Amino acid sequence: MALLQVRDVGFRYAAAWVLRGISFDLMAGEMLGIIGPNGSGKTTLIKIMDGVLLPEEGRVLLDGADVTRMKRGELARIVAVVPQDQPLVFPFRVREIVLMGRYPHLRRLQFETEADYEIVKEAMVATDTWELAGRRMGELSGGERQRVWIARALAQQPRIMLLDEFTAFLDIRHQVAFFDLVRRLNAERGLTVAAVTHDINLASQYSDRVCLLSQGKIHRLGTPREVIREEDIGEVYQTGVLVDDNPRTGTPRITLLKGSPSEEGSR
Amino acid sequence: MYRGTKRRRAIEKGIITPRKVAGKTLLLAIILTTVSFCSLFLGTAAINITHVLGSLMPSTGFPPLSPAEEAILFSLRLPRIVFAGIVGAGLATAGAVFQALLRNPLADPYVLGLSGGAAVGAIIGIILGAGAFTFGVPLLAFVGAVLTLAMLFGISSRGSLLESNTLILSGVIVNAFFSAAIMFLISLSGLSELRNVLFWLMGDLSLAGKSDIAISGLFLLVGFLFIYREARSLNLIVMGEQTALFLGVDVEKTKLRLLIFASLITAAAVSISGIIGFVGLMVPHLIRMILGSDHRLTLPSAALFGASFLIVADTVARTAAAPLELPVGAVTAICGAPYFVYLLRKKEI
Numbered sequence: 001m002a003l004l005q006v007r008d009v010g011f012r013y014a015a016a017w018v019l020r021g022i023s024f025d026l027m028a029g030e031m032l033g034i035i036g037p038n039g040s041g042k043t044t045l046i047k048i049m050d051g052v053l054l055p056e057e058g059r060v061l062l063d064g065a066d067v068t069r070m071k072r073g074e075l076a077r078i079v080a081v082v083p084q085d086q087p088l089v090f091p092f093r094v095r096e097i098v099l100m101g102r103y104p105h106l107r108r109l110q111f112e113t114e115a116d117y118e119i120v121k122e123a124m125v126a127t128d129t130w131e132l133a134g135r136r137m138g139e140l141s142g143g144e145r146q147r148v149w150i151a152r153a154l155a156q157q158p159r160i161m162l163l164d165e166f167t168a169f170l171d172i173r174h175q176v177a178f179f180d181l182v183r184r185l186n187a188e189r190g191l192t193v194a195a196v197t198h199d200i201n202l203a204s205q206y207s208d209r210v211c212l213l214s215q216g217k218i219h220r221l222g223t224p225r226e227v228i229r230e231e232d233i234g235e236v237y238q239t240g241v242l243v244d245d246n247p248r249t250g251t252p253r254i255t256l257l258k259g260s261p262s263e264e265g266s267r
Numbered sequence: 268m269y270r271g272t273k274r275r276r277a278i279e280k281g282i283i284t285p286r287k288v289a290g291k292t293l294l295l296a297i298i299l300t301t302v303s304f305c306s307l308f309l310g311t312a313a314i315n316i317t318h319v320l321g322s323l324m325p326s327t328g329f330p331p332l333s334p335a336e337e338a339i340l341f342s343l344r345l346p347r348i349v350f351a352g353i354v355g356a357g358l359a360t361a362g363a364v365f366q367a368l369l370r371n372p373l374a375d376p377y378v379l380g381l382s383g384g385a386a387v388g389a390i391i392g393i394i395l396g397a398g399a400f401t402f403g404v405p406l407l408a409f410v411g412a413v414l415t416l417a418m419l420f421g422i423s424s425r426g427s428l429l430e431s432n433t434l435i436l437s438g439v440i441v442n443a444f445f446s447a448a449i450m451f452l453i454s455l456s457g458l459s460e461l462r463n464v465l466f467w468l469m470g471d472l473s474l475a476g477k478s479d480i481a482i483s484g485l486f487l488l489v490g491f492l493f494i495y496r497e498a499r500s501l502n503l504i505v506m507g508e509q510t511a512l513f514l515g516v517d518v519e520k521t522k523l524r525l526l527i528f529a530s531l532i533t534a535a536a537v538s539i540s541g542i543i544g545f546v547g548l549m550v551p552h553l554i555r556m557i558l559g560s561d562h563r564l565t566l567p568s569a570a571l572f573g574a575s576f577l578i579v580a581d582t583v584a585r586t587a588a589a590p591l592e593l594p595v596g597a598v599t600a601i602c603g604a605p606y607f608v609y610l611l612r613k614k615e616i
Contacts, residue, residue, distance in 0.1 A: 052512045076515025083510065089370045090505045090560040095282055100503055104515030108496055111285050111563070156514070 003028040003063065003192050004049060004160060010057030011044055018044045019216045022058070026160070029190040031183070033203030033224075036213030037237050042196040043084070045213070046162045049194065050081050062160075076104035080158035082149050082166045088137045094148050095133040098124055101155025123154035126181055128174065142169035150178060154185075163195040167202065175199070179206045204228050204251045212236060228252040283561040291564060295571035302575045303348050306582040311589045312339050350480055350539075351472050351581040351595070352574035355546055357487045357536040359573025362547020363554075363566055364494055364529040367501045368522060371434055372552055372610050376412075376533040377544035378438045383445030384415025385530075385537035386467050390449060392538075394456045405482060409534035415441060416526060470543035470596030472581050479539045486535030490528040491570060497521055498562040505560065543577070543596045545603020550576055552610065 002025035009022040019041040026032055026049075036042050047053040049060055051067035060067045067075060080101070101123070102116045112120075124130040127147045137145060146169045153161055161182070167175045183206055185191040197203050203210055204224040212219040212227050214236040220227045230243045233254060240257035308316050314336055321329030332340070358376060365374040365381075376382045388411020392404040422437045449467050466474070500521045503511040508518050536543075550573040554565050577595070580602075584595040 047509075050513060052509060072512060072517045073515040076513065081513040083513065086507055086510065088506070089372075090367075091555070092506075092560050096502075096559070096561060097506075099282060100506070100514060103499060103503060106499070108499070111283070117282075152514075 001028045002026065004194075005061040006045075006049065006058070007061065008058035009045075009048055009055045009060065011041075011048060011053060011055050017216055019048070019055075020057075022216075022218060024211060024218065024221055026192060026194055028192055029186065030208045031186055031193045031195070031206060033207030033210045034194060034196045034213065035198070035200055035203050035210060036219075039215075040213040040236075041216045042213055043164055046081065046164050046194070046196055050079050050162055051075055052081075073104045076156060076158075078158055079160045079162060080153035080156040081162045082153045082164060084164050084166075085142055085145055085149070085169060091136050091138065093133070094129060094135050094137065094140070095120070095124070097137060097148055098129070098151045098155050101152040104156065119157060120151075120155050123151045126154060127151040128177065143171055143174060146170055147174060147178070158191070160192045160194070163193065163197075165196050165198060167197055167199055175202060182206070200228060200233065200254050201246075204253065205246065205249055224251050228254060283559075283564050288564050288567065291558060292567050292571065295568055295575070299352065299571050299575045299578075302578050303352065306348050306578050307340060307344050309582050309586055310339070310344060311586070312336075314340060346477060346480060347472055347581065348578055350483075351578045353480065353483050353487050354472065354536040354540045354543065355550075355573040355575070355577025355580075356570040357483070357490070357532040357573075358543060358546040359550035359569040359576070360487075360491055360494060360566060361529040361533045361536075362573075363551035363562070363569045364501070364525050365547070366551055367505045367562065368525055368529075369434065370505060370507075373434060373548065373607065375545065375548035376529075376537075377442075377542060377546075378435070378548060378607070379415075379419060380438050380441030380445060381412045381415050381419075381530065381533050382537050382542040382544070383442050383449070384418075385409070385412040385534040386542050387411050387445050387448050387452070388414075388534070389538040390452045390456075390467065394452065401478075401482065405486060405535050405538040408538035409531050412530040412534045412537075413527070415445075416530060465594060467541045468596070469594035470541040470599075471594050472540055472577075472584075473592065483535045483539055487532055490532040490535070491566075493528045494525060494532075495563075495566055497525055498566055501525065501562040501566075502560070505562075541594075541596065543599055545599045545606065546573055546577055546580075548610075549603055549606050552606075 004026035006022055006024050006026070009019055010017060011019045022045065034042050034045065044053065048055050049067070051060065051070065054068055062070065062075070062078065098120050099112055099116070102112055102120065105116070106112065121130065124133065127150050129144070129147050129151045132140065132144060132148070137148065140148070146166055150166060167178070170178065179202060182191070182193055182195075186193060195203070195207070207224060209222060210224050210227040211221045212232060219236050220232055228243060229252070230241060233241045233243065242255040242257055243252050244255070245251070246253040308314055308319075318329055319332065319340065322332050362375040365376065365379060366372055368374075385408040389404050389408040391411075392407030419437055419441065422440070446468060450464055453464050453467070465471075500511070500516045503514050503516050504518060504521065511518050551565065551569045554569045554572055558564055558568055577599070580598040581595045584593040584598045587593060587598075
């Protein structure tokens with residue numbers, strides 16, 4: 001069943017279109033990896049999917065309702081976004097940040113209850129941030145902060161999680177730990193995930209489907225095996241790659257090759 | 268079971284609960300009461316505390332207060348203390364809101380030039396005779412403040428008010444313009460009922476009347492309640508507007524509401540006390556350093572502490588150079604300007 005439907009979406013910041021003619025369905029309970037070179041419109045797409053940016057053409061439907069017409073609070077109970085790292089001006093502590101994830105679930109002047117504390121604690125333990133609870137955000141490393149943003153998104157208890165290059169600052173242990181966590185939530189609670197990532201191998205290993213964006217259009221959308229192919233990746237990223245099978249998981253695996261595709265061909 | 272309780276305590280530590288807000292608010296209210304009480308007995312005319320307390324209880328045998336003493340205590344000092352409290356609370360609350368909305372610790376009604384705009388509005392109101400209507404002058408001050416805000420957002424291209432340099436430069440320009448406008452208006456109007464230039468530029472709490480107290484008190488109360496309703500949203504807006512949207516805040520509406528009510532409070536304070544600088548800068552920052560950044564706690568704390576702060580500043584203004592009186596704005600600027608430099612160098616909140 002399609003939970004989030006992206007219908008013929010187009011967006012431009014100035015004259016040039018960043019996205020054009022994007023249509024796909026995010027199915028309930030699936031994990032969708034979104035890959036593509038810098039500037040291919042991945043982050044913009046995430047923002048449009050959460051209704052933060054208004055598409056100039058087309059629309060995004062959540063359970064059949066246009067996201068731009070929904071109340072922000074209502075939307076935030078269903079969709080959580082883990083953004084790229086962001087600067088912080090006020091000296092908030094980690095637990096305060098994660099508690100903010102409960103915002104859409106509380107009334108205007110309501111304070112968090114025991115139940116909220118439990119949810120927050122669970123989110124923090126799952127993301128390995130419980131030990132950081134009393135620290136100020138400014139004291140943390142990029143990777144630690146990234147895990148706090150993830151914990152906050154988990155505390156929202158969303159049905160859909162949109163991840164924007166959230167592995168950029170994570171070391172490999174936390175990358176794997178987090179993808180495993182997302183997979184587990186996906187399996188146990190049916191969490192639907194769309195993850196923008198630069199790491200094609202992680203996308204291949206953990207996604208049900210992969211969407212390859214190129215210059216604001218969908219180059220190919222399908223299972224990892226259908227999308228992560230030498231020709232497609234080479235063409236879109238303008239660089240030579242070798243694709244073989246991961247001996248453990250059997251999913252496609254890319255290896256970067258030296259030099260450009262043209263050199264590769266002439267060798 | 269035991270472990271569960273222990274865990275819960277661990278997370279509650281450092282998190283704002285209604286109990287904590289009530290506790291800290293009560294503590295600051297006690298400080299405010301103490302400060303007000305002390306201020307009542309400080310001044311050029313020496314009035315003995317035991318005498319006053321004793322005269323309230325006839326059985327103790329103290330002679331009743333003389334009419335002069337009574338007048339000094341209850342018609343001069345007490346209204347002035349209440350007034351200082353209202354203005355201080357208002358400026359500190361407005362400062363806390365602007366700092367959060369602009370994500371800049373240097374934002375304050377005075378530094379932004381909002382107080383100047385409100386003062387110009389109030390002066391124009393007085394010249395036009397708006398004083399005949401109860402809310403006439405503060406409402407024109409409010410119009411002045413809102414126009415200033417619009418101007419500030421116009422001067423700085425979108426979003427760059429968040430940068431300290433742009434914010435300070437815009438504030439300097441706007442303030443220079445308004446100071447000139449104030450002098451111009453006052454010298455041209457020649458109306459004797461107009462308070463002098465120094466009153467407007469440096470702030471003065473000595474001219475407060477009882478009706479002023481009622482009006483500004485009402486504005487403060489209404490403004491504060493509406494602002495406090497948005498306290499949780501404010502916490503999220505501080506994280507960045509996009510993050511706030513992601514987490515479910517209707518950012519545009521909330522921002523507009525907060526800007527309007529913060530301007531209203533500023534206008535109410537300025538229209539009757541002139542421009543008192545830096546209260547809105549120092550107080551919220553000190554409160555955040557001590558009590559953290561959650562606005563459910565920092566807003567009431569800043570208001571109460573702002574009130575105490577301005578009462579102390581005004582007491583200093585009354586007594587430091589007695590029998591001469593200093594403008595209270597001079598006192599706040601003497602502590603505020605170095606604090607501003609300190610914040611500027613520290614480069615973080």
